[in-house]
Amino acid sequence: MEIVVNISDMKVTNRARDVLVTHALGSCLGLAAYDPVAGVAGLIHCLLPLSRDGKVPAKNPFMYVNTGIPQMIRTMYGRGATREHLVLKAAGCGRMMHISNQFDTGASNIAALKKLLQVNEMRLSAEDVGGTIPRTMRLFADTGRILISSCGRSWEL
């Protein structure tokens, strides 16, 4: 079954037949996490890098990279995933042409992710970020395969 992850949303599954998908990644970050041993898959679509004053926003923690991703990964640990086996892949973080750095939310989103991973001594296995293209990201829960589609083309990540 295809499960849609909206903007500022997160979904985790351990059903092999599920496909997690998020559309319309502009400057937002899409992060897919997969544990091939436990068969647990998670996908999150974060709008912004950091929640203000570092607090977890009660309304929607998945809106932010620094609150949403830890929560998704903890949920996956709860379903049997382990840190050692987790494979992380990122997509999105696009930007308008010539946008000035201070308004480049895409760059801030990927920077926030890298910092979060560095602190936790984890790393990305693959990324398809930046540029001006809109992206759709699919995570197949049976194999952990990631498919990016944009403008009528698709490629594996």
Added chain:
Amino acid sequence: MSRREEILQKAMAIPNMPMPVQKVLAYIGNADADLRQLAKIIEFDPGLTVNVLRMANSAFFGGGTKVSTVKEALMRLGLGRLYQLVIASGVAPLARFAIKGYGLRPGELLEHSVAVAVASETLARELGVVAPPYTFTAGLLVNIGKTVMGSFLEVDAAPILTLAHERQISFEQAEELILGINHAELGALLLEKWGIPTPIVNVVRYRLRPDESPEPDLALDLVHVGDVIAKMTGIGMGIDGLQYAPSEAAFARLDVSPQQMENVMVAILEQIAEVRDILMENTL
């Protein structure tokens, strides 16, 4: 005939807005317009009546105690808001179609248009400035040219996008090179023909290049930055994606901070659903 002339000729043949909308617009343009008379014209049209009541009772536009008659709704919304709503109700149905040539599923363009409109007004609130009354409507109409290009004229945007990427130019510059006209200008010409007021038409015409506007316009700057914000969130994005250049001058004129921009992104996610539903569910 050049491609530009061919496109203009076909576009100008597109039917006008629905009759009840034209009637109400003509009436509001009348200097002697009175609310009771206007309420009667609106009540004659069930679709428009439902829209007016829902808009007056929505959190975004009105809120407070519930109103149940068109007259009460008019008192609450005022003529300016009503004008916007009527134009929106007339044009929104056009944005509901799938726009294949531009890679948009049914409803996606309307979603993007609502995001631009809501972002422009929310940005004004965030900046503490009063948005000119036509800001919301202009924001809602900025994509009308895409509707015309992608569905009525069946333009395939893929080669345009390829050119834009190859030459590292904006999508609308590539449209001009291939078609002789971009979707902003085409939209403005169509709205002009439909008798939409000039300030709205100008925002649509210059929203991708506010620096080319003959005179400064707060609504134009708000819609330009609102459009940038809406595009970044990815809501209702077509294949043209983020292949556009923001105007640094417009950001500077409004004195937007990155934090304010983020606040608007958060706010539009919360607010677009309500406005979209009103426009989606009740077409004329």
